[in-house]
Amino acid sequence: MFEKNMKFAYLLDLYGALLDEHTKNVLTSYYEEDLSLGEIAEETGISRQGVRHAVKHGEEQLAFYEEKLELSQKDDTEKAVLALLEQAKAALLAGTDAAPLISEAIAKIKK
Amino acid sequence: MFEKNMKFAYLLDLYGALLDEHTKNVLTSYYEEDLSLGEIAEETGISRQGVRHAVKHGEEQLAFYEEKLELSQKDDTEKAVLALLEQAKAALLAGTDAAPLISEAIAKIKK
Numbered sequence: 001m002f003e004k005n006m007k008f009a010y011l012l013d014l015y016g017a018l019l020d021e022h023t024k025n026v027l028t029s030y031y032e033e034d035l036s037l038g039e040i041a042e043e044t045g046i047s048r049q050g051v052r053h054a055v056k057h058g059e060e061q062l063a064f065y066e067e068k069l070e071l072s073q074k075d076d077t078e079k080a081v082l083a084l085l086e087q088a089k090a091a092l093l094a095g096t097d098a099a100p101l102i103s104e105a106i107a108k109i110k111k
Numbered sequence: 112m113f114e115k116n117m118k119f120a121y122l123l124d125l126y127g128a129l130l131d132e133h134t135k136n137v138l139t140s141y142y143e144e145d146l147s148l149g150e151i152a153e154e155t156g157i158s159r160q161g162v163r164h165a166v167k168h169g170e171e172q173l174a175f176y177e178e179k180l181e182l183s184q185k186d187d188t189e190k191a192v193l194a195l196l197e198q199a200k201a202a203l204l205a206g207t208d209a210a211p212l213i214s215e216a217i218a219k220i221k222k
Binding site: 015017018065068069071074078081082085086088089092093098099102103105106109110 | 126189197221
């Protein structure tokens with residue numbers, strides 16, 4: 001069984017720069033352009049088996065980088081901090097207390 | 112000429128998890144424990160030339176990761192945002208306007 005796992009689309013965004021050109025191109029076609037293995041094979045002139053191998057290899061690399069660096073966690077933190085700061089801005093405009101929101105954002109960054 | 116460049120101590124902190132065990136150990140001794148090539152050679156039983164090679168190889172890997180992922184920039188942004196939020200908290204306590212500080216922090220995150 002060989003399935004598209006869309007978490008790799010996200011990891012490709014975070015770590016794609018670390019992949020070699022060929023692997024990156026194949027994964028981009030597969031995950032971002034949503035082509036099938038057969039379509040990529042046709043487009044690149046590689047065998048379907050070769051494309052499948054490149055996808056598998058690339059996914060393993062992405063999973064390795066994520067396991068080691070956990071950038072997706074940092075990305076989640078960044079989004080959460082951003083949301084808190086937008087709320088803090090709104091609170092200031094509304095004349096309500098923004099301090100707890102700012103403290104929460106600080107705590108998230110420091111964690 | 113072979114010199115310690117302390118930027119690698121910082122990059123080791125950011126990307127050390129991606130290095131193989133041997134390279135990571137040698138770089139840690141060299142940059143974090145500040146041992147000399149000769150001292151590391153003695154400690155590990157590798158030749159001085161072998162240690163030098165491992166340091167060079169590790170530095171190249173760290174430089175590659177930094178060139179591709181630029182995590183040091185993200186780290187700088189995080190520190191700047193944290194400083195702005197601490198200022199915003201102080202501004203709220205002092206009863207002065209915290210909104211521009213929060214807006215600046217948001218802009219830094221989004222950049």
